[in-house]
Amino acid sequence: xxxxxxxxxxxxxxxxxxxxxxxGRAVAVLLGVVVVVGLFSIWAGVKVYDVTGxxxxxxxxxxxxxxxxxxxxxxxxxxxVQVASLVATVVVYLVWFHxxxxxxxxxxxxxxxxxxxxxxxxxxxxxxNLWFPRRIMLNxxxxxxxxxxxxxxxxxxxxxxxxxITLFVGRAGFESYRKAETATExxxxxxxxxxxxxxxxxxxxxxxxxxxxxxxMQNEKALRGPVPPGEPVPAAVRDHR
Numbered sequence: 473x474x475x476x477x478x479x480x481x482x483x484x485x486x487x488x489x490x491x492x493x494x495x496g497r498a499v500a501v502l503l504g505v506v507v508v509v510g511l512f513s514i515w516a517g518v519k520v521y522d523v524t525g526x527x528x529x530x531x532x533x534x535x536x537x538x539x540x541x542x543x544x545x546x547x548x549x550x551x552x553v554q555v556a557s558l559v560a561t562v563v564v565y566l567v568w569f570h571x572x573x574x575x576x577x578x579x580x581x582x583x584x585x586x587x588x589x590x591x592x593x594x595x596x597x598x599x600x601n602l603w604f605p606r607r608i609m610l611n612x613x614x615x616x617x618x619x620x621x622x623x624x625x626x627x628x629x630x631x632x633x634x635x636x637i638t639l640f641v642g643r644a645g646f647e648s649y650r651k652a653e654t655a656t657e658x659x660x661x662x663x664x665x666x667x668x669x670x671x672x673x674x675x676x677x678x679x680x681x682x683x684x685x686x687x688x689m690q691n692e693k694a695l696r697g698p699v700p701p702g703e704p705v706p707a708a709v710r711d712h713r
Contacts (some may be wrong), residue, residue, distance in 0.1 A: 487577035489570050490591045495568040496687030502561040503680045509550070516550045517666040519543040524662055527655040566592050566684065569605075574613050575690050580615035584608070605694050607630045607683070616689040620695075625683065631678035638684040642668035 473546040520543040526536055570591045576582060586594065586608055594604035609628055645664030652658040 474534050482544055482697050487574050487581065489575055489578050490525035490571060491694070492568060492572050492575060492687045492690050495564065496683050497567045499561070499565050500680050501681050502564055503555070503676050503683070505557050505677045506561050507555050507673055507680075510676060513547075513550045513554050514666060514669045514673070516543070516547040517662055517669055521659070521662045521666060524655055524659040562595075565683075566595070566664055568687075569608075572616070572686055572690055573608060575694070576612040576615035579690075579693060583615050584611045586611075589642060589713055602636065609686075613686060613689075616686060618689070618693065623689075627678065627682055631682050634671055634678055638668055640670040641671060681713075 488501065494632075520540075523539045523543050527540065538542065570588065573584070573588060578651050585605060589602050590600075591608055595601050597604075605627065610625055613628055614626065641664060645661060645668045648661035649658070650667055651660045682696060
C-alpha cells in the first residue's frame with residue numbers, strides 16, 4: 473500500500489527489532505529437557521515392550537505380572553512429565569517464533585506470505601498446521617540470512633519432516649495404546665509409541681539447531697544493521713546480550 477512520499481507501507485503493520493537471544497536460549501534449554509524426557513520415555517517404552525513380548529510368547533507367572541505392572545506404571549509417570557515439558561516448551565517456543573517473525577519483517581517487510589497471527593494459530597488449526605508453520609519459518613529464515621547470500625533450507629526441512637512424522641505416528645500410537653485390550657495389540661501399540669518417541673527426540677534435537685541457528689542469524693544481522701552499510705538503521709535493537 474503506497475503512503476505519502478511514494479514509499480510502500482509494511483503489509484503486516486509496524487515492526488520493530490528486539491533481541492531474540494534470551495528467548496532462543498530458553499527455548500533451546502526447554503527443548504533439551506524434552507530430549508532428556510524423551511530418552512526416559514524410550515527407556516520406559518522398551519521395558520513395557522519387553523515384558524509385553526514375554527507375555528505374547530506365552531510366559532506367565534507372578535514375576536511377569538509384577539514386571540508388567542511396574543513397567544506400565546513407569547511409562548505412565550514418564551508420560552505425565554513428558555506432557556508437562558512439552559506444554560512449557562510450546563508456550564516459550566511460540567513467544568520466540570512470534571518475536572523472530574516480527575524481526576524478520578524489519579529485515580524484509582514484503583517477504584512474508586502469512587499474517588503474524590498464524591505464528592500461533594498455524595500450529596493448531598487442522599490441515600493448515602501441516603504447512604503454515606514451515607512456510608512462516610522459511611520466510612523468516614530467508615529474511616534473516618546475511619544480505620547477498622543464500623542459506624540452505626535443509627535444516628528446516630529435516631526438522632519439519634521429523635516433526636510431521638512424530639505428529640502422525642504419535643497420535644496413531646497413543647490411540648492404539650489406549651484402546652489395546654490384548655497382549656498382542658499392546659505389543660504392537662507400544663512399538664508404535666516407541667517409534668514416535670524416537671522420531672520426537674530427533675525432531676527436538678533438530679528444532680534446537682533451527683532455533684539456535686535462526687537466533688544467531690537474526691542477532692548478527694541486527695548488529696550489522698538490517699540495511700546496507702552507510703544507510704540509517706530504521707529501528708533500534710534493544711536488549712542485545
